[in-house]
Amino acid sequence: MLFKLLKGVKQYKQNQYLKQQELLKKLQQGQHPSTLFITCADSRIVPSLLTHSEPGKLFMTRNVGALVPTDDKSSLSMDAVLEYALKGLRVKQIILCGHSHCGAMHGLQQENLEETLPNTAAWLQAVKSNITNSSVDTNSLEQITRESIKQQFNQLNAHSLVREYIQAGQLAVFAWHYYFETGEVYYYSPEEKQFNLYDPSQEHGLSFDVTLKEGLNYFQQHLYPQQQTLFKNLAHGQKPSVYFVTCSDSRVAPADFLQADPGEVFITRNIGNMVPPWREGQVSGEAAALEFALKQLEIKDIVVCGHSECGAMNGLADLQQIQHLPQVSSWLKQNTPESTTKTASIPELTRQNTLNQIANIKSYPTVQEKIAAKELNVHAWYYDFAQGEVYIYHEQQHAFLDLETSITQALSSTLMSTRIHEFVQKKVTAFVETLLRTQRLDEAKNLVTQLRLTGSVTAIWDYIGEECERELWSEYGELCDNIHDSRFVYLIAEAKKTVLNLDSVQQQLEHKARSPSATGFGLFQITPEVLAAKNECCRCSLM
Numbered sequence: 001m002l003f004k005l006l007k008g009v010k011q012y013k014q015n016q017y018l019k020q021q022e023l024l025k026k027l028q029q030g031q032h033p034s035t036l037f038i039t040c041a042d043s044r045i046v047p048s049l050l051t052h053s054e055p056g057k058l059f060m061t062r063n064v065g066a067l068v069p070t071d072d073k074s075s076l077s078m079d080a081v082l083e084y085a086l087k088g089l090r091v092k093q094i095i096l097c098g099h100s101h102c103g104a105m106h107g108l109q110q111e112n113l114e115e116t117l118p119n120t121a122a123w124l125q126a127v128k129s130n131i132t133n134s135s136v137d138t139n140s141l142e143q144i145t146r147e148s149i150k151q152q153f154n155q156l157n158a159h160s161l162v163r164e165y166i167q168a169g170q171l172a173v174f175a176w177h178y179y180f181e182t183g184e185v186y187y188y189s190p191e192e193k194q195f196n197l198y199d200p201s202q203e204h205g206l207s208f209d210v211t212l213k214e215g216l217n218y219f220q221q222h223l224y225p226q227q228q229t230l231f232k233n234l235a236h237g238q239k240p241s242v243y244f245v246t247c248s249d250s251r252v253a254p255a256d257f258l259q260a261d262p263g264e265v266f267i268t269r270n271i272g273n274m275v276p277p278w279r280e281g282q283v284s285g286e287a288a289a290l291e292f293a294l295k296q297l298e299i300k301d302i303v304v305c306g307h308s309e310c311g312a313m314n315g316l317a318d319l320q321q322i323q324h325l326p327q328v329s330s331w332l333k334q335n336t337p338e339s340t341t342k343t344a345s346i347p348e349l350t351r352q353n354t355l356n357q358i359a360n361i362k363s364y365p366t367v368q369e370k371i372a373a374k375e376l377n378v379h380a381w382y383y384d385f386a387q388g389e390v391y392i393y394h395e396q397q398h399a400f401l402d403l404e405t406s407i408t409q410a411l412s413s414t415l416m417s418t419r420i421h422e423f424v425q426k427k428v429t430a431f432v433e434t435l436l437r438t439q440r441l442d443e444a445k446n447l448v449t450q451l452r453l454t455g456s457v458t459a460i461w462d463y464i465g466e467e468c469e470r471e472l473w474s475e476y477g478e479l480c481d482n483i484h485d486s487r488f489v490y491l492i493a494e495a496k497k498t499v500l501n502l503d504s505v506q507q508q509l510e511h512k513a514r515s516p517s518a519t520g521f522g523l524f525q526i527t528p529e530v531l532a533a534k535n536e537c538c539r540c541s542l543m
């Protein structure tokens with residue numbers, strides 16, 4: 001149910017958005033990013049944090065392993081990004097950013113990747129061949145990663161469009177090897193054919209855009225030290241809960257509007273937040289990312305997020321208008337079904353596009369299996385960056401609902417009621433178990449009898465209610481405005497409605513009664529021990 005993301009967006013609207021509002025409203029007129037940033041989908045890489053960039057600065061594409069494919073069949077996504085960034089937006093620099101502990105690079109060390117992750121293996125095939133033919137020590141993840149970064153850097157420089165802009169003196173290309181656990185960046189020097197440590201105190205003759213340089217320095221001096229422990233812990237692995245598919249547009253800054261920490265969101269970005277429909281034997285970064293997210297990271301929620309003022313959607317509405325961007329045009333056409341209503345307004349077309357992409361995602365056999373097993377949910381979002389508002393598609397209502405309505409819907413859903421009832425059931429069971437464990441057999445018996453007679457949790461609410469309310473507030477409170485918010489009041493009412501299943505408690509009771517150590521205190525009464533038992537019970541966690 002993505003509560004974490006909903007909480008993040010709500011928090012963003014109340015805080016950071018208010019500070020960025022003016023900038024975001026100005027950006028409605030158009031984007032003028034200085035940089036195309038190419039990096040990995042890895043959740044631990046947060047480019048806007050690393051370069052301390054505000055929305056509008058970095059046009060971005062992200063795929064598994066930060067690859068720049070050259071094979072015609074798998075390069076359309078990147079070709080479209082390069083064309084849009086260079087011809088459409090005239091970015092002045094490209095930064096290609098590989099990173100430490102990269103799961104994709106680690107995949108190259110695995111013998112059986114073709115069997116476990118065939119789409120990912122196919123996507124990484126070119127890098128693998130290159131590494132096999134080089135002198136790289138394949139036991140060293142660092143060497144493999146650097147070899148791949150070098151290879152992608154060379155491929156990028158050899159790309160016809162990139163070469164054209166470099167030769168015209170309008171573009172510079174840089175390659176970084178970012179170590180998120182230390183905050184260090186090594187840059188590739190093609191002249192020296194080696195990676196050098198970026199040291200802000202030294203003049204490297206590196207001609208990055210000055211605001212980006214300042215941003216990187218700011219990250220290393222201020223932001224990294226604040227999150228040092230988190231980054232160091234993330235070196236052990238990523239465990240993101242969401243796979244987020246969004247547009248390359250520089251005004252879309254997911255780390256901001258989701259208020260997500262490094263490690264929380266696995267993310268791919270391309271022109272128009274698209275996923276090509278499944279085709280047997282195809283090789284694509286998007287297919288690799290889907291497979292990696294579902295099979296390797298075991299992600300249970302995918303969000304496809306379109307956005308307001310999307311240039312790609314403007315292009316899709318009027319392909320004539322983007323005749324000068326043939327790769328972009330092919331990319332948009334390839335991923336859009338004929339039935340799409342091009343005459344719809346741009347926001348409507350953008351929303352329809354997110355639903356089209358969800359249909360594309362659902363054409364993958366792995367996705368179908370996961371959905372059938374109830375192990376995956378796919379969501380469509382529309383982000384209006386100028387308003388700081390997120391609209392979420394509600395399947396039953398066939399409509400995109402704003403954040404507050406989505407929160408109300410989620411908190412009053414049947415799924416939510418089931419969750420609350422399970423939570424209360426656990427609390428009751430834990431309370432009775434604690435009574436039994438502390439040899440309060442009669443109290444437990446008495447309580448269970450009362451619970452059976454009344455058929456509701458009311459009889460026990462005096463003991464567990466306060467704690468339940470506290471835990472429910474800590475879990476869902478951030479989604480509500482205050483403790484009197486009708487949505488929170490509803491949750492508590494729902495908790496009190498729990499119909500208990502006392503079978504397992506009863507069995508334990510009987511088992512305990514037969515045990516020789518059983519002792520009783522006669523009538524059920526609240527003694528200091530019972531109160532202590534109640535407090536002990538409160539340690540069990542929610543969900």
Ligand SMILES: [Zn+2]
Pocket residue numbers: 040041042064065066099101102103104105
């Ligand atoms: Zn990676």
Ligand SMILES: [Zn+2]
Pocket residue numbers: 247248249271272273307309310311312313
């Ligand atoms: Zn867009």
